[in-house]
Amino acid sequence: MTVKHQLHPRNQHKRGYDFKALCKTLPSLKPYVYLNKYQSKTIDFSDLQAVRTLNQALLAHFYQIDNWHIPQENLCPPIPGRVDYVHYIADLLNSLNDSKNVRVLDIGTGASCIYPLLGYRSYGWSFVATDIDPKSISNAQSILTKNKIAENQIECRLQSAPSKIFDGIVKPDETFDLTMCNPPFHQSLAKAMQGNSQKWANLNKAKGNISTGKETKAALNFGGQEAELWCQGGERTFVRNMIKESRKYGHQVTWFTCLISQKDNVSPLKLALKKQNVTQSKVVKMAQGQKVSRFIAWSFQA
Known part of the structure; x- marks a missing residue:
C-alpha cells in the first residue's frame, strides 16, 4: 500500500485501503473488490453501493461502528478526508488540558452523522449534531441508537429555522470547545448537478469508460441531496453568515471552524472575520491526494 503523505500523521488511512483486512471485517465488501491494471486491489468508486x-467496512474496522446505513439520496462521505478534519481540529485544541471533556457542535451533520461518529471514536469527544432536514436527523439518530451511543455522547438537534445556524441550537447555559461544518458548496441546484456530472465523468474517465449521457440524475444522487449540495449564495455566503452570527456566541464557543472548498473564498472570509473583530483566526490547509482543502478557524476569546 502506498503511504499518503498528504493525510494527517494520525490518520489511520494514510497507507491506503487494506482490502484483505476490510473484507475480513465485512465480508459483503468482497464482491466489489477487484484487481486493477496495476494488479492492485480496489473498488469501482463510481459505484455508489461499492462506496x-x-x-461500512472502514467504520466497522477502525471505529467500531457496526451499523451504519444512509438513504440512497444522501451524501456518502469519504472517510479518510472526513477524519482528517477531525485530526486537524484536535491539533487546534491541543492546548486544552483534558481532551476527553471536549464538546463539539457539528453544523449540518447529515444523515451519516459522520463527524460526530469519527470524533467520538477517535478522541472520546461529545457532540451536538444539528441539521435542517428532519429525515437526516432521524437517520442519524437511528445510527446512534443501533450502535448504542448515548445522548450524552452524541445528541441530535433539529434546526427548525433553515436560515439560522447557531440561533435556536446553542442554549444560553451551554458551552462548546469548538464547532465544525462542511457547508453547502454550490450556489444553485443547476450548479450542483453540473459539478457532480463532471465528477461522475472524471470517475468514468479514470476507469477508461465512455460517457453514455445518462449520468446526470445518477451523478446528483451520487453526490447528495439538495440541502447538502447548495444554498443561495453558495459557500461564501453561508460561511459569511456563520461568521456574523457567531459573534453572538463568542463567549460560549472557544473555536469556530468551517471547511472552505474554494480557495477564492478564503480572502473574502478573512475580511469578514476582521469586520467582526475576532481575537484569533487561522486557515489550516489539508490535502487528500490531488485535492487540496482547508478550514478556517476563529475565536472571540483571548
Whole structure:
C-alpha cells in the first residue's frame, strides 16, 4: 500500500485501503473488490453501493461502528478526508488540558452523522449534531441508537429555522470547545448537478469508460441531496453568515471552524472575520491526494 503523505500523521488511512483486512471485517465488501491494471486491489468508486459498503467496512474496522446505513439520496462521505478534519481540529485544541471533556457542535451533520461518529471514536469527544432536514436527523439518530451511543455522547438537534445556524441550537447555559461544518458548496441546484456530472465523468474517465449521457440524475444522487449540495449564495455566503452570527456566541464557543472548498473564498472570509473583530483566526490547509482543502478557524476569546 502506498503511504499518503498528504493525510494527517494520525490518520489511520494514510497507507491506503487494506482490502484483505476490510473484507475480513465485512465480508459483503468482497464482491466489489477487484484487481486493477496495476494488479492492485480496489473498488469501482463510481459505484455508489461499492462506496457505501467500503464506508461500512472502514467504520466497522477502525471505529467500531457496526451499523451504519444512509438513504440512497444522501451524501456518502469519504472517510479518510472526513477524519482528517477531525485530526486537524484536535491539533487546534491541543492546548486544552483534558481532551476527553471536549464538546463539539457539528453544523449540518447529515444523515451519516459522520463527524460526530469519527470524533467520538477517535478522541472520546461529545457532540451536538444539528441539521435542517428532519429525515437526516432521524437517520442519524437511528445510527446512534443501533450502535448504542448515548445522548450524552452524541445528541441530535433539529434546526427548525433553515436560515439560522447557531440561533435556536446553542442554549444560553451551554458551552462548546469548538464547532465544525462542511457547508453547502454550490450556489444553485443547476450548479450542483453540473459539478457532480463532471465528477461522475472524471470517475468514468479514470476507469477508461465512455460517457453514455445518462449520468446526470445518477451523478446528483451520487453526490447528495439538495440541502447538502447548495444554498443561495453558495459557500461564501453561508460561511459569511456563520461568521456574523457567531459573534453572538463568542463567549460560549472557544473555536469556530468551517471547511472552505474554494480557495477564492478564503480572502473574502478573512475580511469578514476582521469586520467582526475576532481575537484569533487561522486557515489550516489539508490535502487528500490531488485535492487540496482547508478550514478556517476563529475565536472571540483571548
